[in-house]
Amino acid sequence: MDSVADDSVENGSQVGESEDPKTDREAAKYRRQLRDTEAERDRLLTQVEGYRRAEVERLAGSRLIDGSDVWAGGLQLTDVLADDGSVDPALVRQAVAALAQSRPHWCRQVAAPASAVTSAGKPDASGDQRAATWSDVFTRARSGAVEG
Template structure:
């Protein structure tokens, strides 16, 4: 019976040795996957930050119509997520609404509109050819230019 007792012990030792090898390989593989996961998470975070930066820039571009300094859009604590639609895209109507609310709360942040000029008015600019107010002088004809002997030129 002693012979039969040693055989199972030998099998247990062999299993334990085999398990430790398998466990070491499994740990290496798990470590490899953890490293891949950390790399993927870092890349995801980087891309998320880039997207947020681009969306903030786009929101500021849209807000420029209403605000002198488009970065004022964020000064009242508005978050980018409040300007996104259900799909995560920037909602131009929501940006315009928030920019108008910001201008209503802070009038001095409003974009200055250039004064409208009347191009035909006394302020200069272009004048219509039909005004008749220009000092129009008829150009000399070729006949008058070439025929200087008569003194008409």
């Protein structure tokens, strides 16, 4: 039962038994406006929640392979919101760090820089070799030398 009906029951009259049909129409108009406003509010809250979730996933994606894994890890949106309702990046970082401890396989692996990897795909452990230049590559190609 809505609040208008509650008021009329308390006053001893029934809804629809008003002496003035204009009052009934006006009350019905305000109830419709209230329902429309509540529906709009709910739609906007859902939209804002989607934006917040996307922001959390974006921030988590800097460390996780799939940023949406934060939800699978048990995180609730309210856990990472600041007092003003915005997403707090520091709280997201803390949550992702905790998740990384329990599920390290969900995290991005940092690859060795390209300059540290040889053509064989293994890290260059020698350290005493100088880096090859394009000139060196063309010289070896002209001479027919093959690296082995």
